[in-house]
Amino acid sequence: MLEQIGQLAEPIGAIIGFLLTILVLSYVIGDNFLFRLAMHIFIGVASGYAAVLIIYNVLWYQVIVPVIQILRGGQETGFLTYAIQVIPAVILGLWMLTKASPRLSRYGTPVLAFLTGVGAATVIAGAVLGTIFPQVAGAANVLNRQAAPAELSSVVGWFINGVIVLVGTITTIIYFQFGAKTHEEGLPVQRPAILNYLASIGQGFIVVTLGVLFTGVYLATLTALIDRVRYLWETISPLF
Amino acid sequence: MTDIICPLCGKPNPPDLDECQYCQAPLKTAGFVAPPEGGEDADKLFPLAGKDAQPQDQAKEGGTTANLEQAIPDWLKKTEANFLDQSEETNIEEPAEPGEDKLSQRIDSLFKEPAASEIKKENAIDDDWLSSLLAEAGVDETAQPSTPGRVAGETAEQGIQEVEAPPQQEAAGEPAGEPEQEMPPAIPAEEKPDWLASLEAASTLKWEAAVTPPEQEQKPAEEKLPEPEPEPEKPPELPAQPDWLKPASVEEPPTSPTESEPEIAPAELPSWLEALKPAETVAPSPPVEDVSSADIVTAGPLAGLRGVISPHPSAVRPRKPPTYSIKLRVTDDQRARVEMMEELLADEEKPSPLPSPPILTTRNIFRIIIAVALLLPVIWMIISGGKSASPPQPGSLPGVVDFTQQLQSLPSGVPVLIAFDYEAGFSGELNVAIANAITQLMNKNAFLVLVSTTPSGPALAESTVESVHPLGNTKTYSSYANLGYVPGGTLGLSGLVSDPPNILPYSLNNDNVWTAPPLDGVTNIKDFSAVIVFTNDADTARIWIEQAGPSLRQANRPLLFVSSAQAEPLILPYYQSTPAQVQGLIAGLSGGVAYARTLGNVPQNGEWDAYSVGITVSILILLVGTIAGGVIKMASGGDNTDK
Numbered sequence: 001m002l003e004q005i006g007q008l009a010e011p012i013g014a015i016i017g018f019l020l021t022i023l024v025l026s027y028v029i030g031d032n033f034l035f036r037l038a039m040h041i042f043i044g045v046a047s048g049y050a051a052v053l054i055i056y057n058v059l060w061y062q063v064i065v066p067v068i069q070i071l072r073g074g075q076e077t078g079f080l081t082y083a084i085q086v087i088p089a090v091i092l093g094l095w096m097l098t099k100a101s102p103r104l105s106r107y108g109t110p111v112l113a114f115l116t117g118v119g120a121a122t123v124i125a126g127a128v129l130g131t132i133f134p135q136v137a138g139a140a141n142v143l144n145r146q147a148a149p150a151e152l153s154s155v156v157g158w159f160i161n162g163v164i165v166l167v168g169t170i171t172t173i174i175y176f177q178f179g180a181k182t183h184e185e186g187l188p189v190q191r192p193a194i195l196n197y198l199a200s201i202g203q204g205f206i207v208v209t210l211g212v213l214f215t216g217v218y219l220a221t222l223t224a225l226i227d228r229v230r231y232l233w234e235t236i237s238p239l240f
Numbered sequence: 241m242t243d244i245i246c247p248l249c250g251k252p253n254p255p256d257l258d259e260c261q262y263c264q265a266p267l268k269t270a271g272f273v274a275p276p277e278g279g280e281d282a283d284k285l286f287p288l289a290g291k292d293a294q295p296q297d298q299a300k301e302g303g304t305t306a307n308l309e310q311a312i313p314d315w316l317k318k319t320e321a322n323f324l325d326q327s328e329e330t331n332i333e334e335p336a337e338p339g340e341d342k343l344s345q346r347i348d349s350l351f352k353e354p355a356a357s358e359i360k361k362e363n364a365i366d367d368d369w370l371s372s373l374l375a376e377a378g379v380d381e382t383a384q385p386s387t388p389g390r391v392a393g394e395t396a397e398q399g400i401q402e403v404e405a406p407p408q409q410e411a412a413g414e415p416a417g418e419p420e421q422e423m424p425p426a427i428p429a430e431e432k433p434d435w436l437a438s439l440e441a442a443s444t445l446k447w448e449a450a451v452t453p454p455e456q457e458q459k460p461a462e463e464k465l466p467e468p469e470p471e472p473e474k475p476p477e478l479p480a481q482p483d484w485l486k487p488a489s490v491e492e493p494p495t496s497p498t499e500s501e502p503e504i505a506p507a508e509l510p511s512w513l514e515a516l517k518p519a520e521t522v523a524p525s526p527p528v529e530d531v532s533s534a535d536i537v538t539a540g541p542l543a544g545l546r547g548v549i550s551p552h553p554s555a556v557r558p559r560k561p562p563t564y565s566i567k568l569r570v571t572d573d574q575r576a577r578v579e580m581m582e583e584l585l586a587d588e589e590k591p592s593p594l595p596s597p598p599i600l601t602t603r604n605i606f607r608i609i610i611a612v613a614l615l616l617p618v619i620w621m622i623i624s625g626g627k628s629a630s631p632p633q634p635g636s637l638p639g640v641v642d643f644t645q646q647l648q649s650l651p652s653g654v655p656v657l658i659a660f661d662y663e664a665g666f667s668g669e670l671n672v673a674i675a676n677a678i679t680q681l682m683n684k685n686a687f688l689v690l691v692s693t694t695p696s697g698p699a700l701a702e703s704t705v706e707s708v709h710p711l712g713n714t715k716t717y718s719s720y721a722n723l724g725y726v727p728g729g730t731l732g733l734s735g736l737v738s739d740p741p742n743i744l745p746y747s748l749n750n751d752n753v754w755t756a757p758p759l760d761g762v763t764n765i766k767d768f769s770a771v772i773v774f775t776n777d778a779d780t781a782r783i784w785i786e787q788a789g790p791s792l793r794q795a796n797r798p799l800l801f802v803s804s805a806q807a808e809p810l811i812l813p814y815y816q817s818t819p820a821q822v823q824g825l826i827a828g829l830s831g832g833v834a835y836a837r838t839l840g841n842v843p844q845n846g847e848w849d850a851y852s853v854g855i856t857v858s859i860l861i862l863l864v865g866t867i868a869g870g871v872i873k874m875a876s877g878g879d880n881t882d883k
Contacts, residue, residue, distance in 0.1 A: 028611040050695045057724040061746045122734050130786030138817030216806035220669055223829045226850045227668020230622050
């Protein structure tokens with residue numbers, strides 16, 4: 001019985017996927033009931049799946065099952081170590097549930113503050129050590145002669161590429177410089193003319209960057225469309 | 241002709257006048273018609289004197305008393321009040337005259353409750369003065385003509401007689417008519433027959449008995465109430481004294497059932513006002529409460545009083561409250577307005593449906609045209625399974641070759657951490673590269689540790705590993721552990737980097753994979769031979785680089801990425817930086833096809849051809865749209881210039 005159901009699961013799933021794909025593609029004629037129906041189904045399924053995942057994968061396998069395993073094995077030391085690690089997290093987690101009640105919400109503020117503080121510290125430390133310092137070092141070494149290719153034909157390209165990267169980095173940073181001084185009374189506050197000129201160049205680099213990002217999004221979308229069309233064809237091609 | 245006596249000045253006026261010709265007081269309403277010569281008018285004034293007084297029941301008499309008092313003309317009441325005031329002032333300021341002593345005695349007799357044994361005698365006295373009054377009104381008319389002087393100078397005795405007249409009328413049980421009304425002729429006192437006198441006496445007795453309680457009840461009142469002292473004995477300063485300082489005898493006489501005259505003027509003046517009154521000035525006539533129409537209490541402690549609240553059951557009888565119609569009287573115009581208001585309110589409550597946009601608009605037409613232009617070549621390429629477009633060279637795309645070399649350089653059987661951090665919608669774009677990367681790792685017999693920082697990652701990881709097989713082997717690869725979802729975002733990832741066994745102690749199969757080889761020696765992320773991240777989000781890639789990159793670089797472990805095309809521009813700087821923070825990168829479908837080409841596993845399902853055609857069509861649409869927009873703008877600008 002289960003095997004038969006398992007054999008039917010794939011064609012049933014294919015049919016459901018086919019229908020849902022058609023519903024989503026109906027957006028080509030504008031917002032309509034079929035598209036909204038598909039969206040509601042996706043949101044509901046995603047929510048249910050996330051809830052099951054949290055209960056099954058997090059609460060069960062990361063909190064409860066370890067305790068059961070330790071109790072089965074009779075490892076008192078392991079249990080103590082695990083309890084020291086898990087019990088504070090469980091207490092903080094239960095404490096955080098007070099945020100669900102408007103009346104008790106303020107009691108959960110310390111937990112939220114703890115999470116926010118630790119999270120901010122983690123993100124900032126990672127950004128400084130993982131992005132800012134390495135990227136600054138990379139921009140500084142872009143025209144490092146020791147990193148230049150040995151072939152002469154490649155050196156020109158390396159140099160031009162390095163100059164573009166250097167100019168683009170500097171002018172983009174200048175574009176986001178908004179400090180200015182007042183020179184005369186009554187005149188509007190303006191940046192120095194040289195900075196305005198360089199900022200306009202940086203604006204051009206920003207436009208190109210946004211264009212590239214949009215291109216990447218478009219290519220990803222086009223690939224998704226091709227994948228759906230292929231899926232539809234693979235679903236209905238056995239019928240012909 | 242009959243003259244009208246002015247009620248204010250007392251002077252006679254012709255009957256055709258409405259106002260007094262002397263004082264302009266209204267005559268018709270309260271004027272007194274002076275009796276003409278002859279006995280008829282006198283009879284009109286005193287109709288009871290010429291009537292046969294019929295004995296009636298006490299209840300009937302009590303009921304008719306109020307009616308009779310109502311019939312007393314106003315001028316008579318006023319005259320009575322004036323007389324009483326004048327007599328008071330005379331008693332206070334001047335020594336009483338002999339004639340007025342008689343009046344005082346008569347007034348006192350009114351106040352004084354007669355004893356039961358004296359009732360009969362008093363009745364006789366009443367009869368006498370009544371007879372004299374009748375005689376003056378009728379028989380002695382010739383001797384006392386009705387002249388202004390006479391009317392104005394009415395003696396106190398006449399006043400008393402007039403005051404006494406209403407009880408006689410009440411005793412007759414017949415309401416007094418207007419002075420002009422036809423009255424029976426009066427009978428002089430000397431000519432009254434015995435039976436009439438006895439009837440009058442009997443009627444008086446009965447009338448008094450109607451308001452007089454039984455004798456047993458009167459006795460306590462008689463004992464309590466002292467006899468009023470004679471007025472002349474009062475000291476001269478007496479009027480200036482406050483009322484409360486006066487002896488009890490000069491206070492208001494007690495209410496007596498036999499009191500035939502309830503309207504005692506001095507009792508009506510408040511004591512505080514009496515005290516304020518100057519002694520030299522002549523007090524005006526005190527206000528007299530018109531209680532003539534009030535009923536006399538016939539029972540209870542207030543018996544004999546007039547004008548108090550009636551204890552009659554009808555006054556306290558519960559009655560059904562009047563019913564008022566709650567139906568509003570509205571006109572047609574008002575009803576129409578109300579209906580209009582109701583319609584407006586009903587429309588306000590009703591949600592007005594949004595106007596449905598027309599399907600065939602210019603925007604929708606263009607949208608359909610672009611969709612068809614894109615879909616037709618793509619569908620055609622998918623159906624035909626086109627293989628005309630050559631796959632990209634791995635060397636032409638940054639990171640593909642390095643990615644391949646990093647995996648190729650891994651030892652056999654080493655643990656590799658793979659993060660499935662992409663959404664299912666991007667599986668079509670990433671699956672080519674992911675499937676080839678996992679195949680390459682399976683060929684290396686690497687132990688795959690699958691984690692995810694997105695909720696959909698564990699399911700994608702499981703399905704991907706189950707669908708990929710190593711070359712030359714159709715069996716499902718079993719050397720892997722799906723550890724599932726890492727909660728907490730950046731914090732969870734940081735914990736995973738520092739201590740993976742504590743963050744994900746068990747796999748989804750409930751296996752403690754950290755106690756068995758090859759993961760038994762893993763305590764940090766740098767203990768993995770390589771870390772591969774499948775992601776479609778640039779931020780997720782940045783977090784992985786920031787959190788795991790330093791530890792991996794420190795241990796010289798590669799951090800490889802398979803990303804979507806939309807995340808490539810932000811990951812590429814990490815790959816191209818010096819030193820490189822990302823050691824290999826495969827981005828988008830083109831990177832996946834190029835990577836597959838290095839492994840000799842290029843997909844033959846027409847996707848690459850469809851992708852190529854789709855990009856070409858998209859570029860054409862952009863060009864055509866740009867040119868068309870420019871032309872339209874120029875045309876519209878020309879039109880504006882012409883205008």
